[in-house]
Amino acid sequence: MYTTPQDPAVILIVDEDALTLTGVAATLDMVGYECHCARDAEAAHKAARALSLDLVICDVVIDGESGLELCKELRQMPDNEEVPVLYVSNSQAPDIIRRSHDAGGAYYLRKPFDPDVLIELVGKALWMPHLVQSRTSRYESASTPRPSGLGRRRRSEGRTVDLHRTKTQD
Secondary structure, three states, X not given: OOOEOOEOOEEEEEOOOHHHHHHHHHHHHHOOOEEEEEOOHHHHHHHHHHXXXXXXXXXXXXXXXXXXXXXXXXXXXXXXXXXXXXXXXXXXXXXXXXXXXXXOEEEEEEOOOOHHHHHHHHHHHHOOHHHHHHHHHHHHHOOOOOHHHOOOEEEEOOEEEEOXXXXXXX
């Protein structure tokens, strides 16, 4: 998993339903993520400006407005361009999964959802290769030690092997 006690991933959860916010935040907090909650677009914008986000979890509808559009706006903010989005919803619209992916969503999870599936999808979203590289660069530029060996490589029989990927590079 991505997180370590000294460097938890920062996750913004956006949902107008307080029960969903509490449930998602509690589930992710128990496994070591740093969670911040927003119940509307204004609070989400404020949090996105103030935090260095690693992931956004957002309902597809926020206060009658499009959560898809909200996340597009959040990803246009400086330093948020690469932040993955996991959309959640109880929407039964036939094209909602396609629309969420078209809006830049990494994953879509239908409510109600299994907490174990949520944890698994969050872990997968945080380990997307371009995000690991971006996060590693952030640590190198800040001259701080990398958590959990991000970007660590080892030599194996003349090949460089990335410890977080299965593909070898010659």
